[in-house]
Amino acid sequence: MIRRAWRLAGNGQLWLAALMAGAIVIATGDITPVEAASSGDVVNVRLGGAPNQTRLVIDLQASAKGELLSREEDQQRAVLGLSGIDVGAALSGQGQGLVKGWKLDTTAGMTRLRLDFSRNARIARRFLLPPADGISTYRYVIDVVAADAPAPQTVSAKTVADTAPIPPALRTEAADKPRTGKKIIVVDAGHGGHDPGARGASSWEKDVNLEAAKALKAKLEATGRYKVIMTRDSDVYVDKVARVRIARNANADLFISLHSDSGPNTATKGASIYTLSDSGTERAARNAMNRGDWALPTGATDKTVGRILIDLTQRATKNRSATFAELMLDNMDGTVPLLKGSHRQAGFVVLLAADVPAVLLEMGFITNAEDERRLNDSGDRNRMAGQLVKAIDQYFANDVRYASFGFVAR
Template sequence: MSGQTDQMTLFRPLILLCTCIIFGFYAGADIRDVRVIGDGAPTRITVWSDISHDAQAFLAESGGERSLVLPLQGETQSRAGNGMGGVASWALSGGRLSFLLDRPLVVSRVLSLPPTGKETAWRIIIDLETVSPARFASIAKRDMQRLARAESDARKASITLASAEVAPTEPLSPRNRKGHGQYVIVVDAGHGGKDPGTQSAKGLLEREVTLKAALYLKELLDKDPRYTVRLTRDDDRFIELEDRVTLARKWGADLFISLHADAAGSPDVSGASVYTISERGERRIDKEASKNDWKIPIETSGSKVVGSILEDLVKRETKSHSAAFAEDLLPELKAAGPVLRSTHRNAGFYVLLAPDVPAVLLEMGFLTNAADAKRLQSSSGREKSMQAVKRGIDKFFDRQEVLVASD
């Protein structure tokens, strides 16, 4: 019961924010800027907005023209611009941001990032890569159906919310932002016990590497009075994946970090990488949440429709915070050691499925690479890596405090 209370405390401010966003949809908010860079392998679209948007991008094909469509909340000022790298042009009109493509491209990643530092706008980042015409046509056929459903649901939600009453949520007194244990960090040492994970050529086991790293990261975080640190395991035992997520939610986690070490077919592959939830993984959240009773603690006047919309907003906010933390972590990892070229990746790993806990999975390096294995086995290498994680955590929560203070 205490865990549920903690989560309600954690999400009441978020629910208030989500409620404001819902009714803010009808007033509309303008897009500040749209930029396209790249050469098609890859191409990146960046959109700057006054508010957070649900970052969903859909491919479409009609009359011989290929396009990418980004639905937006509310009405926006119409405008247009030129593109590059496979994007011929873009146009903003009637709640849609459309990109005309001059070659078959697919979406490899979509991120929604909150304001940070001197960046005062929300950003949507869409990465595109070139594919065959047949592959594009197959995805576009599916996406056009998904886009129609999404826009239909948005219209229905607008009508329902216009007449629904959201029960007021009791404002909370601000927490002492420098007080002890303000943020709960759950550190998950991957694998363990009967599940050894991968191993190096010299027999170094992933379960050993992750446990030592988790224990050292806890030691680092325990020295900072802002954090309360929980470990899903502190010895060589096996914990079921769903139990790791359940524990994080029970403890009211503000951030969940799962530590792992990777493996590759080639011994030359090395470097750290960070994973956040993929689109395919998102489609599993509701099923697993129902199966494991991962209920999002929200308060409404009893309207199931409003409750459903608020739950969706919480999940979107969780995804956004996960991506924001990953982006805060990347430069720290790069400063501490080798990283993969595509450092921020997306996957449907089970430990990323919590609907209301920002989560990342960190692959600290490759045990199949001799240099990485040596680095991860050594005290100095492990400490350098986890110190980078601590700096990333600090940066993430420092920014959250600035945003809350500015509000």
């Protein structure tokens, strides 16, 4: 089966890495699109504003180079020249925050952007973001601050210890140590202890999951390329939230949760993979903003800054998770029976970390006789683990600068 190719954005991620690694962040509030702002290479114009800070984003079909044409001491307006793009018909609109209004047009072969300020203001910085992580457009970003505003806040990306309980034997200090050359994979055996999961004809899900996790760990460590952390390595119960924290505290590069499916129809069989749904993404953001769960403590008092950081990271993480899920399915196809519609989305707790690419693999239906036999067969387990290792190798073969909070801060 030929599946749609998913590709990571390569160096297009560097802007996010730079942002997370202590770049200046402007607290701009929600960035909202301006209606009917589309002409030539301009796809959209968006603004977001706070009393002393406003961001304007121009979505473009092509790369642009900006040049300040007005005098720097002019605090009532600013004019920028944007070379490399064509506006077509002139565009204009009302502003927000410090931007009273804006206009884009082409004069003498050069595209110009005029910004009229609502009070004395200046451009603090401007930069171009390339297409990346599912975003097909270039984005020219302009940050405007009040003329008398202090220097913009610098947001540190240093990870601090989380407070949710983690079993002592599973605690790690990896987040406080420099990264080694090995990628860190967290393998999560679903259920355990007093939570047995689904019941098959002759086995419990918790036991099947644990054996599969051990097989995957052995295969990964045999390559010499990976450090593997298991959320449990015996028949114990580990809280779902603690499983997420284990991955975050370890600065994990991937989180793989292994489960066995079940259903009332014993004829249903096949594996499937879940990545985070849109509703789960919003839930994770709410957790992060309201309780600080699974998000980087930014040190910022302005919640807008924190939400922008979380949104940026979630977008990258969600797309990386989807990329990995497709690689898993491509490698498993032909070795493991796949359920129809095998790539699915859900808001499972173990997928909610904003900065760790995560998948939940339902390895098969324990309520189906054929799948249960396969799930309990060591040979089949090892074959599946081998295919998963191939998918992991392919995922990391994409030369990507990972933008998880803890990594880029090093």
